[in-house]
Amino acid sequence: MKSKTEINQIAVFERVIAVLQAIQTTPVASTSALREQVLPDLSLRSAQRYLKGLEHAGYVSRVLDAGWCRSDARYFLTEKSKQLFGVKG
Incomplete structure (x- = not known):
């Protein structure tokens, strides 16, 4: 039987994977789009x-476009994340 801590750790891991997959498949992975889809x-x-936090851990990079609202940055996978999914380029 799994402990509550183990279940929470798995939930955290699954959320990270869901966010990274959403960034990979969403044409404009903005804060609001990611929040709507997976958060x-x-x-x-x-x-x-x-x-x-994902940016500081090196899994995503954030781009602030002058035309975008500061709270709605765009996110991209870093090489670190791409290696997890076997993504080329």
Whole structure:
């Protein structure tokens, strides 16, 4: 039987994978698009913090376009993440 801690760790892992897959398959992977698709239980601010954590860990890169709202940055997979999925280029 799995402990509550093990279940929580698996849920965290699955969320990370879901976010990375959404970034890979979403044409414009903005904060709001990712929140809508895979982080609906988080507030906008919490989704921003979550994505910033993935950025600091080296899994995603964030681009702020002058024409975009600062809270709606675009996210891209880094080489570190691409290696997880076997993505070329």
